[in-house]
Amino acid sequence: xxxxxxxxxxxSAGEYVDRVxxxxxxxxxxxxxxxxxxxxxxxxxxxxxxxxHVLFDHIVPxxxxxxxxxxxxxxxxxxxxxxxxxxxxxxxxxxxxSEGVVLPGEVVVGADSHACTPxxxxxxxxxVGATDMAAIWMTGETWFRVPESIGIHLSGTFTxxxxxxxxxxxxxxxxxxxxxxYRALEFIGDGxxxxxxxxxxxxxxxxxxxxxxxxxxxxxxVTVQYLKTAGHTVKPQEAEPCTxxxxxxxxxxxxxxxxxxxxxxxxxxxxxxLAGLPLDQVFVGTCTNGRYADLARFARIVKGxxxxxxxxxxxxxxxxxxxxIRTGVFADIVEAGCTIxxxxxxxxxxxxxxxxxxxxxxxxxxxxxxxxxxxxxxEIYLSSVSTAAASALEGEISxxxxx
Amino acid sequence: xxxxxxxxxxxxxIDTDLVIAGRYLRTKDHSVWVAHVFEDLDQSLTGRxxxxxxxxxxxxxxxxxxxxxxxxxxxxxxxxxxxxxxxRIFFRNAINVGLPLIECDLTCRDxxxxxxxxxxxxxEAGGKKFATRPLxxxxxxxxxxxxxxxxxxxxx
Numbered sequence: 146x147x148x149x150x151x152x153x154x155x156x157s158a159g160e161y162v163d164r165v166x167x168x169x170x171x172x173x174x175x176x177x178x179x180x181x182x183x184x185x186x187x188x189x190x191x192x193x194x195x196x197x198h199v200l201f202d203h204i205v206p207x208x209x210x211x212x213x214x215x216x217x218x219x220x221x222x223x224x225x226x227x228x229x230x231x232x233x234x235x236x237x238x239x240x241x242x243s244e245g246v247v248l249p250g251e252v253v254v255g256a257d258s259h260a261c262t263p264x265x266x267x268x269x270x271x272x273v274g275a276t277d278m279a280a281i282w283m284t285g286e287t288w289f290r291v292p293e294s295i296g297i298h299l300s301g302t303f304t305x306x307x308x309x310x311x312x313x314x315x316x317x318x319x320x321x322x323x324x325x326x327y328r329a330l331e332f333i334g335d336g337x338x339x340x341x342x343x344x345x346x347x348x349x350x351x352x353x354x355x356x357x358x359x360x361x362x363x364x365x366x367v368t369v370q371y372l373k374t375a376g377h378t379v380k381p382q383e384a385e386p387c388t389x390x391x392x393x394x395x396x397x398x399x400x401x402x403x404x405x406x407x408x409x410x411x412x413x414x415x416x417x418x419l420a421g422l423p424l425d426q427v428f429v430g431t432c433t434n435g436r437y438a439d440l441a442r443f444a445r446i447v448k449g450x451x452x453x454x455x456x457x458x459x460x461x462x463x464x465x466x467x468x469x470i471r472t473g474v475f476a477d478i479v480e481a482g483c484t485i486x487x488x489x490x491x492x493x494x495x496x497x498x499x500x501x502x503x504x505x506x507x508x509x510x511x512x513x514x515x516x517x518x519x520x521x522x523x524e525i526y527l528s529s530v531s532t533a534a535a536s537a538l539e540g541e542i543s544x545x546x547x548x
Numbered sequence: 549x550x551x552x553x554x555x556x557x558x559x560x561x562i563d564t565d566l567v568i569a570g571r572y573l574r575t576k577d578h579s580v581w582v583a584h585v586f587e588d589l590d591q592s593l594t595g596r597x598x599x600x601x602x603x604x605x606x607x608x609x610x611x612x613x614x615x616x617x618x619x620x621x622x623x624x625x626x627x628x629x630x631x632x633x634x635x636r637i638f639f640r641n642a643i644n645v646g647l648p649l650i651e652c653d654l655t656c657r658d659x660x661x662x663x664x665x666x667x668x669x670x671x672e673a674g675g676k677k678f679a680t681r682p683l684x685x686x687x688x689x690x691x692x693x694x695x696x697x698x699x700x701x702x703x704x
């Protein structure tokens with residue numbers, strides 16, 4: 146009995162538990178501090194590396210010699226201590242963990258705020274900082290306060306050009322930037338069954354933008370089939386009677402294409418209201434919207450046409466890149482005049498590969514539009530892939546057509 | 549655990565990008581983070597943080613999990629941060645690096661005297677005493693040790 150969080154963590158909401166972590170991962174950004182903290186704790190070697198992952202995605206390939214030196218140290222450690230290691234070009238940590246690594250019912254901790262993403266598999270997945278992660282490297286476990294859960298009931302199916310990202314921005318707007326702080330979101334209801342894993346990952350990814358600790362779907366036939374392709378046999382999770390601290394409903398057929406305006410993720414407007422706003426750059430990718438289905442949708446819209454402004458497309462992982470090459474999606478994107486980046490986070494955090502200049506405006510499929518995030522004086526609007534594609538073709542914010 | 553300092557007021561929903569921008573993260577040199585703390589929020593803050601108690605609005609520290617944000621605030625000399633609520637990853641990070649956080653909704657006036665006692669659960673601002681939400685026993689233990697690194701040095 147209980148919410149998915151209560152069942153996985155084995156205690157009731159509000160209780161504190163020490164829990165063994167099934168999967169723990171860091172990237173090149175947080176990994177450097179994790180290693181430093183781990184050494185400072187007096188640890189000498191990793192006892193059990195089977196559940197520990199180091200994945201380079203934030204600044205790949207390294208942009209300068211300082212970054213390169215930090216990455217070199219972490220790379221040597223990961224290899225020498227037999228942690229699972231994904232070097233540059235492998236892709237975004239959350240995506241790789243979602244390509245057949247994270248399984249239903251697991252406790253997953255990532256040193257990155259968007260580590261809530263693999264909750265889409267029915268896992269309890271959450272983000273921590275570097276020092277917490279160092280303690281997990283040392284002891285294999287960490288403490289949690291079992292969160293209260295918010296039930297997000299989904300019904301119906303998407304209509305028109307609306308997609309999962311529009312629902313994600315809409316629920317963030319409904320809850321607000323701190324509406325779910327310390328809580329978990331559970332996506333439930335008849336509307337979940339028709340959502341593919343890619344959509345579920347997008348929805349769980351944005352959970353942290355409401356302050357939530359986790360965003361979760363119950364594993365069902367879609368999950369079972371997805372993981373079967375990755376070589377895993379898993380069982381669906383049945384919902385049990387439980388108490389939600391809050392419940393909200395969304396009929397997917399009511400969702401319309403929206404945009405989050407800078408500098409807040411919870412401030413949205415219908416795309417229609419912003420149509421005509423001039424853009425300098427479009428960015429398609431990230432742990433929110435860099436998966437194969439996203440690139441395929443983007444390619445369908447731009448195929449045979451030319452983008453009007455600089456447009457950067459970054460696949461979320463090597464597997465995504467390979468699939469997009471195999472199916473011809475990448476050829477369509479390149480022929481449309483887009484620029485391609487190494488699988489990873491790309492310019493999302495403003496470190497490289499598409500930083501904005503003073504006064505520039507970017508439409509991005511990412512999850513954050515905070516002040517100066519992609520470059521000092523640049524402004525970030527957040528949208529779905531379809532809206533990004535339509536806007537790239539026009540050079541201004543444009544309402545996506547129905548495909 | 550007790551402390552006191554002068555109030556420095558900031559707003560609500562201060563994200564960790566505003567505390568320390570992504571462009572300054574790729575180093576292990578903490579002085580870089582101290583030099584640029586809050587740069588994108590208000591450049592005048594940087595020089596006023598030594599001995600300060602930051603009084604913030606709700607949801608302080610939301611966004612990125614970057615622990616450099618908590619480290620930068622602590623090493624700039626901030627004694628504690630007071631806010632009605634904190635984003636959960638920042639909350640854990642701050643305790644882990646030994647930066648006291650106090651959950652309390654205060655009306656802030658720059659420069660007013662602030663004192664607090666975490667174990668007793670109160671904060672005094674402008675001569676008035678307010679009750680604060682207590683930290684869990686484990687968090688108090690980590691904070692008393694000076695952070696999670698020191699905690700594990702003695703418990704590991």
